[in-house]
Amino acid sequence: MGTNAGTGHIDARYVADLARIELTDAEAARYNAQLNAILTYVEQLQEPDVTGIEPTAHAMPLANVLREDAARPSLDRAPVIKNAPADVDGIYVKVPAVIEGEES
């Protein structure tokens, strides 16, 4: 279950389930192979010696990129709702009912 980048193993079906994507058996097998190949490729990053190097999530040594707390006008509702696949009376975005706890 789950991923293990260290050994390059990934369970495509589980990851698809987390992403709410349905896979056929053939797709699951194909993606499993492809994702494992990708992870094996990325695994090369394990090779360089990184002792003494600070782990970071960013390439730039920047911090505190913040904005002042000021409100500005938002988008008009009509075009926003028009971008949604479905709507309720042009007011709400309409989605298939997903009750938390009943999802798979």
Place this chain on the structure above:
Amino acid sequence: MQYEAVIGLEVHCQVKTQSKMFCGCANRFGAEPNTLTCPVCLGYPGSLPVANAEAVRKIVAAGLMCGCTISKFSKFDRKNYFYPDMPKNYQITQFDLPFCLGGQIPVGGKGFSGQPLPEKKIGITRIHMEEDVAKLTHLGKASAVDYNRAGVPLMEIVSEPDMRTPDEAYAYLTALKQVLEYAGISECDMEKGQMRCDVNVSVRPLGRAEFGTKIEIKNLNSFRSVHRSLCHEIPRQIEAVEAGEKLRQETRRWDDALGVTIVMRVKEHAHDYRYFPEPDLMPVTHTDEQIEKIRATLPEVPFVRRDRFVTEYGITPYDAHVLTLEKPLADYYEAAARGSANPKQVANWIITELLRVLGERGLTIRECPVTPAHMAELAGLVGGGTITGSVAKSTVFPAMLESGRAPSEIVKEKGLEQVNDDSAIEGFVTQAIAANPKAVEEYRAGKAASIQFLVGQVMKLSRGKANPQAALPLLKKQLDAG
């Protein structure tokens, strides 16, 4: 066997700001649905978040108010999940490096159920920043989504599993709300969804160190429902354990109408959020100087102020508790008590008279027609013997409420000064004795309490102005002589 409950709370609070956490849409409750959105909070591809400096400052302030350590280095992370309340399919949050760590909030006094609470400190594990999610309304086979709330700054305050009773959980929530309101960090209005609470509760035999199986309760819409759900859930778990049942880790939903908790999901279905560092946001650092600068802007913590009121003004811990519940009231009391010779009486007047009248009229202390200085003056007039307590209550205070004028002016204008002069009081005493032969007879027959009735008659005849301390010996003198 004796059991005890172990309770921990996760509280979500919206942070009071002008704009949302990562975009310039207004942070405002009650707007028309889907009118406060933009490409950032709708999660459009290519849009980039920029963190709101004021929201960060307020979360740090919340941490300082709760005695937390502020992290010198914090970062944002993505919590991945697929639910239509988050258009990006991930929520920006803080996983391993939150803004605030390790605080505490003291509780005590009288519990919600009326029982006294042990004085104790409830630990706070961490306070981290999150963005709020959209509001879903379920309509049968479909759900309607309003994204106005999506991206509103939210903080999650995680407590240690330090509470043992529903009363302690209630007291912790009350104290937390008080702290956040004091510092203007959140309005904490549960009805507007600005404060929300999840409960973790387990039971274990008293004296055992290991925890029992943890059960989470969701859908708690008020402090009262937190209390009620625990009053239901703790005995339910104890019964199950007693019956030899093996409890599962699960999430239960509180049904307020039925007064029960119902299983929502069991642990096997627990989410796997795949947290990873948010690449679109840079880390946030805080130096000691910056932290101290924020600390300097904060008001006194309510429980510190409560204790100070007790020592500085000599009022009871209970009165101090009542007076510090809300900052505007504590400010009002302090403005009146500071420099007053009668701080205890000032507290009495505010608690028994002023709060009652404000309650009846539906006014807040900010809308109070009586200034703190006038309140102090009134207590001084009574304490110094210028007017009697009875005249103050029946005539002066109501006139102050109506006119907002100074009590000394009202007293002078209406001639309400206390009558201390024996010869003037003697006249009232003679009248009272003449008009109440029955009470006089009873007193002479040995019923000592009858003299209190006669003192009351003297007060009535003098329209409350006679000094009752002076009237008593004069009454005795005339009765015993006659």
